[in-house]
Amino acid sequence: MRGRFAARGVWGLAACVVATLGVAPFAGGGVRDDTQALQAKLDAGGNVFLPKLPNGQCYATRGLWVTHDDTNVTSDGACIVALGPGEGRTKRADGSLVRANAVFFLNHSDLRKPLPVRISISGLHITVPRRKRMSGITVIGHEVTLSRLTIDGSPLTDVLIGSGVRGAGGMTARVAVTDSKLSGGQRDVISALGPIGLRVEGNILSGGRAASAAGLHVRVADRGQPALDVQVHHNVVTGNAGPGLFLDLAPTNGLPVLASGIELAGNRILRNARRALAGRRGGIVIAGGQDDGKGLIALHDNVFEGNRGPAILRRGMRAAKGPLAAPSLVPAASGSPRDDTAWLQARLDRGGGTIDLPRLPNGECYATRGLWVSHDDTTITSNGACIVSLGLGPVRLRSVDGDPIAASAVFFVNRSRPSRAAPVRVTISDLRIVVPAGQSMYGVAIYGHETTLSGLDIDGSPKDDVTISGRANGNSYAGRISILDCTLGGADRNAISATAVIGLRIEGNTIRGVRDSPPGQPAAGIDIEPDDRGQPALDVHIVGNTIQDNAGPGVLLELEPNEGPAVVATTFEIRGNKIVRNSTKGSPPKRAGVVLAGGQDGGGGTLILDGNVIRGNGGPGILGADLKLHVQAGDNDLGGNEGGPSVGV
Numbered sequence: 001m002r003g004r005f006a007a008r009g010v011w012g013l014a015a016c017v018v019a020t021l022g023v024a025p026f027a028g029g030g031v032r033d034d035t036q037a038l039q040a041k042l043d044a045g046g047n048v049f050l051p052k053l054p055n056g057q058c059y060a061t062r063g064l065w066v067t068h069d070d071t072n073v074t075s076d077g078a079c080i081v082a083l084g085p086g087e088g089r090t091k092r093a094d095g096s097l098v099r100a101n102a103v104f105f106l107n108h109s110d111l112r113k114p115l116p117v118r119i120s121i122s123g124l125h126i127t128v129p130r131r132k133r134m135s136g137i138t139v140i141g142h143e144v145t146l147s148r149l150t151i152d153g154s155p156l157t158d159v160l161i162g163s164g165v166r167g168a169g170g171m172t173a174r175v176a177v178t179d180s181k182l183s184g185g186q187r188d189v190i191s192a193l194g195p196i197g198l199r200v201e202g203n204i205l206s207g208g209r210a211a212s213a214a215g216l217h218v219r220v221a222d223r224g225q226p227a228l229d230v231q232v233h234h235n236v237v238t239g240n241a242g243p244g245l246f247l248d249l250a251p252t253n254g255l256p257v258l259a260s261g262i263e264l265a266g267n268r269i270l271r272n273a274r275r276a277l278a279g280r281r282g283g284i285v286i287a288g289g290q291d292d293g294k295g296l297i298a299l300h301d302n303v304f305e306g307n308r309g310p311a312i313l314r315r316g317m318r319a320a321k322g323p324l325a326a327p328s329l330v331p332a333a334s335g336s337p338r339d340d341t342a343w344l345q346a347r348l349d350r351g352g353g354t355i356d357l358p359r360l361p362n363g364e365c366y367a368t369r370g371l372w373v374s375h376d377d378t379t380i381t382s383n384g385a386c387i388v389s390l391g392l393g394p395v396r397l398r399s400v401d402g403d404p405i406a407a408s409a410v411f412f413v414n415r416s417r418p419s420r421a422a423p424v425r426v427t428i429s430d431l432r433i434v435v436p437a438g439q440s441m442y443g444v445a446i447y448g449h450e451t452t453l454s455g456l457d458i459d460g461s462p463k464d465d466v467t468i469s470g471r472a473n474g475n476s477y478a479g480r481i482s483i484l485d486c487t488l489g490g491a492d493r494n495a496i497s498a499t500a501v502i503g504l505r506i507e508g509n510t511i512r513g514v515r516d517s518p519p520g521q522p523a524a525g526i527d528i529e530p531d532d533r534g535q536p537a538l539d540v541h542i543v544g545n546t547i548q549d550n551a552g553p554g555v556l557l558e559l560e561p562n563e564g565p566a567v568v569a570t571t572f573e574i575r576g577n578k579i580v581r582n583s584t585k586g587s588p589p590k591r592a593g594v595v596l597a598g599g600q601d602g603g604g605g606t607l608i609l610d611g612n613v614i615r616g617n618g619g620p621g622i623l624g625a626d627l628k629l630h631v632q633a634g635d636n637d638l639g640g641n642e643g644g645p646s647v648g649v
Contacts, residue, residue: 250288560598599628
């Protein structure tokens with residue numbers, strides 16, 4: 001039965017076959033401590049088998065770092081007892097050490113390396129005494145399977161998945177917790193922050209201790225943190241002091257941008273919420289939801305018995321404060337070389353609302369340094385005015401490495417302080433944006449959510465006409481982005497670059513004339529390319545565009561970063577586009593009308609490629625390179641391409 005439900009999700013998790021690799025039992029007297037031997041095995045990576053010890057004896061360890069890809073920890077039922085937090089391997093921004101505060105602490109130990117992937121832990125009995133102040137397992141990584149585990153004692157949380165606070169919350173993708181018996185969590189039994197592709201199936205979740213302790217707590221800590229494709233099936237959730245299942249989708253800084261595809265089905269929810277406060281008193285508690293009201297949450301075939309409060313408690317959230325009214329705008333005075341930066345930035349900093357830039361007489365253009373667009377509900381519109389870049393705007397953020405982040409686009413859509421959430425509901429329309437050569441500036445940079453660009457004309461020599469990413473926005477992706485009916489031309493690198501995005505629609509645009517400057521750029525009309533494997537490329541639709549005369553490919557899906565295939569790369573659509581006369585130069589690294597490279601790790605990603613005219617391009621019409629996507633192709637016109645219709649597809 002569980003297999004039937006699992007097949008509904010976006011991903012199927014492949015089973016791991018784990019070979020036996022013994023760990024020598026502890027020898028000697030005194031208090032048992034296997035930390036050194038176990039940590040050495042985990043630091044070597046690969047398969048670690050912990051045999052059951054004789055006479056009911058348990059391994060004992062401090063918190064263990066699990067940092068290598070493809071690490072599989074298995075056992076025939078051995079028990080392992082927590083001795084306290086393990087060593088510190090990374091530092092927080094304040095210089096304090098991050099210690100392994102779970103028996104198995106899945107995380108990277110080098111901040112410059114990606115989070116670990118493809119890890120499984122199974123067949124163990126983990127006990128955490130209350131005084132140790134540790135969790136059973138902490139998952140700060142992707143593609144993790146926890147199965148046939150028993151976790152008990154009094155852990156802080158039996159299984160903690162992901163992390164997040166207000167202003168900083170990213171995704172944790174493709175985690176499965178199955179067929180396990182988890183109990184005694186002081187805070188929650190399972191807590192999952194920012195899940196995408198979470199499976200919780202066939203478990204017993206019991207005995208959460210604090211008044212707020214849920215059997216399963218699915219949470220977003222920041223409105224930009226996602227909760228997508230969460231399947232909770234056929235669990236017994238019983239005897240928790242807090243709610244049985246808690247969907248906590250109401251962060252303090254606004255309703256979430258992405259909270260959908262959540263299904264709670266076939267669970268037995270018994271005798272929960274015995275100590276819960278009124279707002280969490282129920283078998284299932286649902287607070288908030290996706291901000292546009294379109295998030296899908298399905299509850300069916302659950303059994304409720306003996307819970308305090310209603311079977312299902314739904315809690316709303318007070319309306320957000322409305323945007324400030326926009327004052328009337330006064331154009332900059334003429335005279336010396338025009339610079340409208342000060343008054344434009346001051347208006348944008350004042351709050352949301354509508355900023356209408358009227359067309360100036362005699363073909364004159366507004367001129368500005370890069371502008372921070374940081375407030376929710378900001379609309380920038382015009383009747384066809386032009387605006388010219390003068391170069392970088394001010395520095396308001398820093399990267400995780402401490403590098404200063406200036407406003408490197410004419411409109412730089414991002415939060416302007418680390419304590420704030422990334423902006424939402426920003427619209428920029430009906431402007432002409434010009435970036436002169438030599439500035440290394442973007443036309444528009446989108447690091448916020450729910451951003452729409454429409455009717456724009458971007459030209460000159462921008463680095464990219466539009467770039468989309470999650471850099472320094474607190475969520476590590478941008479969500480629900482639309483680029484509609486724009487004319488994008490002249491970029492040095494790509495017309496549109498997207499490195500971390502969930503929910504992108506590119507429709508009805510004319511995209512042309514990417515230069516490849518300096519030589520060796522992707523030089524694509526549209527480049528969907530995660531910078532590292534932990535950045536998502538999900539739900540991307542490229543529909544009804546004219547993409548022509550670019551130095552590189554018309555469309556480039558580059559889904560295999562240097563560290564390996566992307567963890568989340570699926571649900572692509574390329575439909576009804578005219579992709580002609582691209583790959584006009586020999587210098588870009590890949591040449592074709594459409595390039596499909598790599599795919600989602602494990603091969604579960606999908607692409608619809610239908611109804612496109614792909615003609616007259618350098619290289620083949622479609623080029624596949626180490627392709628891992630499932631491609632549904634039909635009715636594409638692939639005639640007249642230099643390298644034939646297709647290669648590698």
